Amino acid sequence: MVNLAELRARWTHLARVYRCYLWIYGRRLATNRADTAMAVLVGLVSQASGLLMLIVLVQRLPHLAGWDFPELLFIYAFARSGIALAAIFLDSPYTVDGTIHTGALDILLLRPVGSLFQVIGRAQQPNNISTSLTSLGLLGYSIAHMTIVWGPGRFFWLMVMTLAAMVIRFGMLMLVATVCFRTKFHAVLLLVGQATGYMVYPMEIFAPPLRAFLTFVVPLALTSYYPAAFILRPGSFAWVPWVCISAAIGFTVACRAAWRWGLRHYESSGGLAAVWDG
Amino acid sequence: MTWLARMIGIMAVSVRQRLHYRFDFFVTLAANLIFSGLLYSIWRGIYSHQAHPRLPIQVLLTYVLVGQAMNMARFGQAERYGIWDQFTRIHSGDIALDLIRPLGFQTQRFLESAAFFGVEMLWVNLPTLGIFLLLGVSATATISTAFAFAVSILLAFLVSFSINSMFMITFFWVSNVWGTQMTKRLVLEMLAGTLIPFDLFPSGIRWVAEHLPFQAMAYVPISIYVGRITGAAIMPALASQLAWAVSMLVLAAMLWRAALRRLVVAGG
Numbered sequence: 001m002v003n004l005a006e007l008r009a010r011w012t013h014l015a016r017v018y019r020c021y022l023w024i025y026g027r028r029l030a031t032n033r034a035d036t037a038m039a040v041l042v043g044l045v046s047q048a049s050g051l052l053m054l055i056v057l058v059q060r061l062p063h064l065a066g067w068d069f070p071e072l073l074f075i076y077a078f079a080r081s082g083i084a085l086a087a088i089f090l091d092s093p094y095t096v097d098g099t100i101h102t103g104a105l106d107i108l109l110l111r112p113v114g115s116l117f118q119v120i121g122r123a124q125q126p127n128n129i130s131t132s133l134t135s136l137g138l139l140g141y142s143i144a145h146m147t148i149v150w151g152p153g154r155f156f157w158l159m160v161m162t163l164a165a166m167v168i169r170f171g172m173l174m175l176v177a178t179v180c181f182r183t184k185f186h187a188v189l190l191l192v193g194q195a196t197g198y199m200v201y202p203m204e205i206f207a208p209p210l211r212a213f214l215t216f217v218v219p220l221a222l223t224s225y226y227p228a229a230f231i232l233r234p235g236s237f238a239w240v241p242w243v244c245i246s247a248a249i250g251f252t253v254a255c256r257a258a259w260r261w262g263l264r265h266y267e268s269s270g271g272l273a274a275v276w277d278g
Numbered sequence: 279m280t281w282l283a284r285m286i287g288i289m290a291v292s293v294r295q296r297l298h299y300r301f302d303f304f305v306t307l308a309a310n311l312i313f314s315g316l317l318y319s320i321w322r323g324i325y326s327h328q329a330h331p332r333l334p335i336q337v338l339l340t341y342v343l344v345g346q347a348m349n350m351a352r353f354g355q356a357e358r359y360g361i362w363d364q365f366t367r368i369h370s371g372d373i374a375l376d377l378i379r380p381l382g383f384q385t386q387r388f389l390e391s392a393a394f395f396g397v398e399m400l401w402v403n404l405p406t407l408g409i410f411l412l413l414g415v416s417a418t419a420t421i422s423t424a425f426a427f428a429v430s431i432l433l434a435f436l437v438s439f440s441i442n443s444m445f446m447i448t449f450f451w452v453s454n455v456w457g458t459q460m461t462k463r464l465v466l467e468m469l470a471g472t473l474i475p476f477d478l479f480p481s482g483i484r485w486v487a488e489h490l491p492f493q494a495m496a497y498v499p500i501s502i503y504v505g506r507i508t509g510a511a512i513m514p515a516l517a518s519q520l521a522w523a524v525s526m527l528v529l530a531a532m533l534w535r536a537a538l539r540r541l542v543v544a545g546g
């Protein structure tokens with residue numbers, strides 16, 4: 001029997017701890033000003049480069065795979081904002097390697113909060129702050145230039161789908177990252193991460209085998225094109241919310257299981273990082 | 279001949295360092311192939327929707343894929359480790375050891391980079407190009423074009439080295455290495471012309487890109503390869519690359535000299 005009061009107290013405690021992590025993150029941004037400026041610049045350059053590519057690709061086409069320019073911009077901005085928000089709040093897969101191999105995980109295991117929660121809380125990526133803000137601006141611009149009506153239902157699905165996309169991306173990367181408990185596998189993680197940068201176009205332009213691979217094997221398309229397509233044309237993509245939400249739940253459960261498996265096989269390597277982290 | 283032995287020694291150490299992590303080269307090769315495949319699909323898909331393309335599809339696909347195979351703009355594993363090494367040296371104080379060696383600081387970095395470049399060319403770039411040729415990407419039209427392309431790639435390396443050198447100076451102030459690398463990569467990929475041929479740029483951006491040094495890293499060599507620069511136009515193109523290479527190398531050396539004068543090593 002689940003004790004609701006206990007559960008509520010636990011979640012409140014976790015929320016407080018996470019607020020502390022965000023506060024530390026904010027302080028870090030304020031202290032390391034040159035780094036923060038560089039992070040803002042990365043986001044802006046990245047956005048400008050992606051946009052230029054999109055404009056060049058579609059400048060002579062009234063439609064691409066049946067989507068007009070505001071819709072393509074929406075798909076692009078949805079994908080970019082999902083990636084950027086996930087990178088800001090759920091960037092931990094990229095830190096798992098270092099946490100394990102430097103011995104910093106020893107310290108996390110001694111603390112009275114779950115180690116996976118701490119790994120998530122400790123890792124935020126400032127390089128994506130300006131990307132997420134500009135992507136949200138582009139989302140607003142594309143919505144304002146569309147012919148379809150934007151009611152509360154569509155905005156609701158926009159939020160749900162963004163959240164699902166963030167969780168799927170995180171889950172996918174985290175599953176790869178947990179292999180670091182047994183081996184040094186960071187390069188593959190970088191590969192999957194970089195591939196997300198190409199998922200900002202309609203899937204119809206890819207060959208069917210590649211499309212199937214990106215939807216069902218490495219489901220990057222579920223974090224970008226399909227949720228955006230569902231928001232714009234719910235009738236044609238009615239299967240998307242079910243698949244996306246199921247995938248998000250599935251990846252969360254799989255991640256938790258993989259992390260527990262990793263901890264069972266974890267043998268501390270010790271190291272100075274563990275001392276410094278404390 | 280002592281100086282020659284020193285130079286060969288530094289290069290040999292660098293080659294051994296890189297070859298020690300062969301898995302990284304396989305990953306870079308795999309990444310090259312995967313991302314090239316994605317770009318190929320994107321361009322092919324776009325062109326299938328276009329009635330009057332500005333470039334013939336075979337030329338465009340060859341341009342994009344050769345650009346990915348011989349990419350001087352994108353950072354490979356070798357360059358990435360070089361940059362991390364440099365960052366670590368500056369922040370740990372180990373740079374002091376480099377400064378007391380009997381070879382100039384920039385010369386040491388150049389020899390290391392040249393060794394990395396050679397290894398990566400043999401392990402990643404040429405195999406990628408070979409695979410693309412097997413898959414149907416057009417080869418150069420003539421042997422002389424292939425020779426001009428090879429010379430152009432060497433000059434592109436010099437420009438690439440000088441830009442990397444200038445970019446590494448930011449490590450005196452910034453510790454966000456990933457961010458600086460990303461910024462550089464994005465700017466270079468776009469303005470060097472590896473992702474999109476300049477012919478497809480909006481005219482204003484094209485004019486800017488053609489007057490910056492980045493085009494010497496990719497646009498010129500790839501244009502020679504696909505035959506957009508041919509015959510008598512090849513020599514002026516190579517000369518312009520050489521001019522960019524020399525002026526950027528001089529500028530990089532001057533900036534490093536100024537930066538090193540400000541350097542304070544607090545132990546290490």
